[in-house]
Amino acid sequence: MKKATRQHTKKHNRNLVLRTIFAHNSVSRAEIARVTHLTRTTVSEIVSGLLEEGLVEEVGIGESIGGKSPILLSVAADSRYLIGLNLARDKFIGAIVNLRGEIRETAEAPVPDDNGDKALELVFKLIDQLLRKRIKPIVGIGIGTPGLVNTRDGIVVNAVNLDWRDLPLGQMLQKKYKLPVSVLNDSQATAIGEFVYGGDHASDENLIVINMKHGIGSGILINGRLFQGDGGGAGEIGHVVVQGNNELCSCGKRGCLETISSARAVLKNLDIKSLDQARESYIAGNRKVVKVVNGAAYHLGMVLGNLIGTLNIHRIVLTGDMTQFGPGWLDAVSEAMRNAVLARMSESTLLELGTLDYRACILGASAFLLLDDYSLLFTLENK
Ligand SMILES: [Zn+2]
Numbered sequence: 001m002k003k004a005t006r007q008h009t010k011k012h013n014r015n016l017v018l019r020t021i022f023a024h025n026s027v028s029r030a031e032i033a034r035v036t037h038l039t040r041t042t043v044s045e046i047v048s049g050l051l052e053e054g055l056v057e058e059v060g061i062g063e064s065i066g067g068k069s070p071i072l073l074s075v076a077a078d079s080r081y082l083i084g085l086n087l088a089r090d091k092f093i094g095a096i097v098n099l100r101g102e103i104r105e106t107a108e109a110p111v112p113d114d115n116g117d118k119a120l121e122l123v124f125k126l127i128d129q130l131l132r133k134r135i136k137p138i139v140g141i142g143i144g145t146p147g148l149v150n151t152r153d154g155i156v157v158n159a160v161n162l163d164w165r166d167l168p169l170g171q172m173l174q175k176k177y178k179l180p181v182s183v184l185n186d187s188q189a190t191a192i193g194e195f196v197y198g199g200d201h202a203s204d205e206n207l208i209v210i211n212m213k214h215g216i217g218s219g220i221l222i223n224g225r226l227f228q229g230d231g232g233g234a235g236e237i238g239h240v241v242v243q244g245n246n247e248l249c250s251c252g253k254r255g256c257l258e259t260i261s262s263a264r265a266v267l268k269n270l271d272i273k274s275l276d277q278a279r280e281s282y283i284a285g286n287r288k289v290v291k292v293v294n295g296a297a298y299h300l301g302m303v304l305g306n307l308i309g310t311l312n313i314h315r316i317v318l319t320g321d322m323t324q325f326g327p328g329w330l331d332a333v334s335e336a337m338r339n340a341v342l343a344r345m346s347e348s349t350l351l352e353l354g355t356l357d358y359r360a361c362i363l364g365a366s367a368f369l370l371l372d373d374y375s376l377l378f379t380l381e382n383k
Contacts, residue, residue, distance in 0.1 A: 191219020305340025319354025
């Protein structure tokens with residue numbers, strides 16, 4: 001029992017130290033001790049272990065603040081790799097990602113029309129393809145998939161487009177590749193990607209990321225942790241009904257946010273094929289286009305107002321196709337949002353655009369494996 005506790009403390013401290021090194025470009029042992037409140041001896045011991053694992057490297061000499069100049073430490077970015085997959089609607093994209101979120105290799109394939117089993121085969125095929133690139137060691141696989149996901153058990157509960165129901169994807173991949181696997185809703189993965197690798201976010205920050213690709217979803221981080229709700233569906237705003245008896249949605253309901261505010265809905269309502277064309281007409285001020293796009297923005301803004309009223313989170317990142325409509329669209333979203341909630345709450349809320357595009361989902365799905373615990377990085381110990 002006592003030993004177990006000691007082991008636990010050791011792991012906890014090691015995570016603290018590694019998290020601090022991850023959060024800095026380079027940092028000295030003394031600075032780590034100051035930030036983590038661990039003793040210098042403990043920090044030195046842990047750092048020795050990290051150097052031995054090759055996870056951390058000494059990268060130079062820092063400025064002296066009286067006394068000896070400190071040696072600076074940095075994460076060895078290419079000492080470990082993760083695989084991230086974005087199961088987007090039109091194509092699946094996979095990538096090998098290093099510890100700094102840099103993509104080293106990618107593989108992609110169009111999604112077959114009669115999906116289900118075929119889509120599953122494609123997931124295996126992409127991972128096989130990436131593993132053949134001989135970039136090593138790969139320590140985990142993260143998947144971002146549309147639909148409702150039970151992340152704890154790695155089960156895709158319901159992904160309508162892929163025709164997956166109660167699919168134990170995590171278990172299947174774990175069994176085949178003998179690696180830790182995480183399965184996340186794609187918008188939740190996108191949120192983690194933007195949080196970790198996008199704008200400048202403090203590690204304990206709150207953040208909402210709205211993901212507007214084919215459909216609409218969102219991911220919510222509270223104190224730097226992904227909030228998934230009791231059933232895993234937290235942030236599933238695309239299927240909240242905003243206009244009764246309207247357009248039939250893929251989920252079977254009518255008037256879901258997705259049927260009005262998504263890129264697909266906008267193109268359908270305008271009877272235009274390409275987003276580029278719609279954007280040009282919008283910017284040129286075509287009245288019909290402006291009406292439809294601003295209507296889409298209006299309903300999204302109303303839902304954002306509801307989210308702010310519920311969560312009072314100060315930063316919201318918008319990402320995906322619809323952001324291509326630019327400042328006019330963003331202003332319309334912002335105005336509707338501000339009209340939908342107490343002024344004092346909306347005034348302090350910042351709407352920003354995402355920076356990572358499709359990469360956010362891949363990076364987030366892989367980073368999720370490390371969000372709470374770095375254990376899987378320790379290859380010497382895991383042998
Ligand atoms: Zn729906």
